[in-house]
Amino acid sequence: MTTYVPVPGHHRSPLSDDPTGPSGNRRLFAAAGPTLVQHGARFGPFPTLSPPSRLIGLLDDAGLSGRGGAGFPTGRKMSAISGRRSVVIANGAEGEPASGKDAVLLRTAPHLVLDGLALAAAAVGARETHLYAPAPALDAVRRALDERRAAGWDRHKVHLTEAPDRFISGEESAVINRIEGRPALPSDRLVRVTDSGLHGRPTLVQNVETLAHVALIARYGPRWFRSTGTPTEPGTMLVTLSGTAAPGVLEVPIGIPLARLLDDYAAVDPAAVRAVLLGGFHGAWVPGAQVPEAALSREALQPLGATPGAGVVLVLGTHECGLQKSADISRYLAEQSARQCGPCLNGLPAIANVLTQLAYRRPAPNSAREVQRLTNMVEGRGACKHPDGTARFVRSAMNTFAHDVGLHLRGRCEATIPAPPPTPRTR
Ligand SMILES: Cc1cc2nc3c(=O)[nH]c(=O)nc-3n(C[C@H](O)[C@H](O)[C@H](O)COP(=O)(O)O)c2cc1C
Ligand code: SF4
Structure with a gap:
């Protein structure tokens, strides 16, 4: 984990x-x-x-x-x-x-x-x-x-x-x-x-x-x-790169191609990337196959359903399971809520439970549909954007790792499955 x-x-x-x-x-x-x-x-x-x-x-x-x-x-x-x-x-x-x-x-x-x-x-x-x-x-x-x-x-x-x-x-x-x-x-x-x-x-x-x-x-x-960056998004931005052999904080021109960032800064082999999480835990996964089309600007990432957010670039290697990583993050997000509003109190732990089941245990056949149903239920209903950000992240995980969902439902995974994590708290 x-x-x-x-x-x-x-x-x-x-x-x-x-x-x-x-x-x-x-x-x-x-x-x-x-x-x-x-x-x-x-x-x-x-x-x-x-x-x-x-x-x-x-x-x-x-x-x-x-x-x-x-x-x-x-x-x-x-x-x-x-x-x-x-x-x-x-x-x-x-x-x-x-x-x-x-x-x-x-x-x-x-x-x-x-x-x-x-x-x-x-x-x-x-x-x-x-x-x-x-x-x-x-x-x-x-x-x-x-x-x-x-x-x-x-x-x-x-x-x-x-x-x-x-x-x-x-x-x-x-x-x-x-x-x-x-x-x-x-x-x-x-x-x-x-x-x-x-x-x-x-x-x-x-x-x-x-x-x-x-x-x-x-x-x-x-x-x-404006002498660096893009015409619509000028300047540089700070990026926190992780999931690589040399994690760290970098200053890059906005609009830098993602593949170039990974190659020049982290010597990451594109063939070894399963996906990249952009924008942080409220962000979205970009599948490895789409890394060559991605650049770090709002405009370039919009067609991929992602944004640079506050500059988080988290690389997931092909040896790692995207569903497990996403389940870990969704559980973290559920535990971090203020537990003040319904979607955070009930919805986020429920989403984390089903995702954890799907990622780490023998999932129920309707798990993927259940994640989708719960995600639709929490969106737009919190006092702040925490449920919306979580819903965006979970939806992106289910799309990006749809192939892994199929494998997990058949009891298989392309990565090594570690011990199951504790069940998230519910009320
Ligand atoms: C759940 C959540 C967490 C946030 N955390 C931060 C944060 O740690 N730092 C930050 O500058 N903005 C954070 N923001 C955004 C702030 O609400 C605010 O928009 C931002 O500080 C405005 O600064 P900017 O216009 O310079 O980006 C967060 C927003 C949300 C919904
Ligand atoms: S929606 Fe925002 S304010 Fe409401 S419980 Fe969740 S984190 Fe707290």
């Missing part, structure tokens, strides 16, 4: 023509190290925009979209913030176990994130800023804040809040609940957080990687940002 742990946080960028310069693919990791001196030596002083709200136009021109998973246009989100008491939150929760990019970024380039946070706050007129991340990442941020204070780099205070290590703790209403002192659980929100978020104030929640790109766009401009 698979144990899900974040991949070790090393990062490489072998595709870069200019690995140390802002013109290459290595942008976020271009500084020699995490200190303020190294940051200043590489990126220059804190960028001052006049007026600060000019940033929003630059982000629109750059075409920056959020790197937290949903890919919403950043400039558009910022322009929705109005009111003098607004708040900006940098979201580094990264509850997704297959992702390590935000932790690596906060450890390696904390000053880019903090510059982006200060710039975003100035642009929307916010006096209050927060950074929300797991404890180890907060240590790096604390050190960076001390350096900034000592150097008088920028004056604004950043409130730090520890993110619990749970899949859903980075969902934006869970982030707000946690910062307000409640458990980090999503809540049913009838109004957008940009209208009424933290303590009822207009709130901008941005992923930490998004903010780091903001800091670079403020310095080098939209044309520079």
Whole structure:
């Protein structure tokens, strides 16, 4: 059975023509190290925009979209913030176990994130800023804040809040609940957080990687940002690669062919790939046969029913069983729900049970239909998108591994079957 742990946080960028310069693919990791001196030596002083709200136009021109998973246009989100008491939150929760990019970024380039946070706050007129991340990442941020204070780099205070290590703790209403002192659980929100978020104030929640790109766009401009990536999805993105001999975090141009990424970064033989999970545990499998047509952009992945999400690329070898891996992930997702709403309380454990039966034990003949029925039942019925994301993942697993379903129903599997896992909890 698979144990899900974040991949070790090393990062490489072998595709870069200019690995140390802002013109290459290595942008976020271009500084020699995490200190303020190294940051200043590489990126220059804190960028001052006049007026600060000019940033929003630059982000629109750059075409920056959020790197937290949903890919919403950043400039558009910022322009929705109005009111003098607004708040900006940098979201580094990264509850997704297959992702390590935000932790690596906060450890390696904390000053880019903090510059982006200060710039975003100035642009929307916010006096209050927060950074929300797991404890180890907060240590790096604390050190960076001390350096900034000592150097008088920028004056604004950043409130730090520890993110619990749970899949859903980075969902934006869970982030707000946690910062307000409640458990980090999503809540049913009838109004957008940009209208009424933290303590009822207009709130901008941005992923930490998004903010780091903001800091670079403020310095080098939209044309520079668009010099890599695709015309509709410009820039670079961080990818967490796992399931290979050398897992790690990479910075790649958006639109990079998946086969090239696997070959250049991980020396993966395409013939040894059963499938690749893109976008994380709420993402979708791309079958090995379709890897040559896949590229890491929303546009390129749309026909394959996948998205790059927050940059998770998890490789499943031909020696592994896709149904077992999917059953493990569905059980994890069931256990990670907040157990507040019906679909999470009853539906997700039921789906995980049937998938586990199908993957590890002698399945009932109607197992596949039962998974489909339960998946249809949970969709669109939670207070947050957790059931929808789980349904999307499970549906993709059943499509991608349809051949394996047939084999398992006949008591066979192309991979070695390990001991059955414990049965998920139900109520
Ligand atoms: C279940 C769930 C978990 C999420 N976890 C994270 C997370 O760990 N980090 C993050 O930045 N966004 C996460 N998001 C997305 C946030 O709700 C929000 O859209 C994001 O922080 C906005 O930042 P961006 O526009 O810069 O991408 C999650 C969403 C869902 C539904
Ligand atoms: S849908 Fe699930 S994860 Fe989302 S709020 Fe309801 S119980 Fe929690």
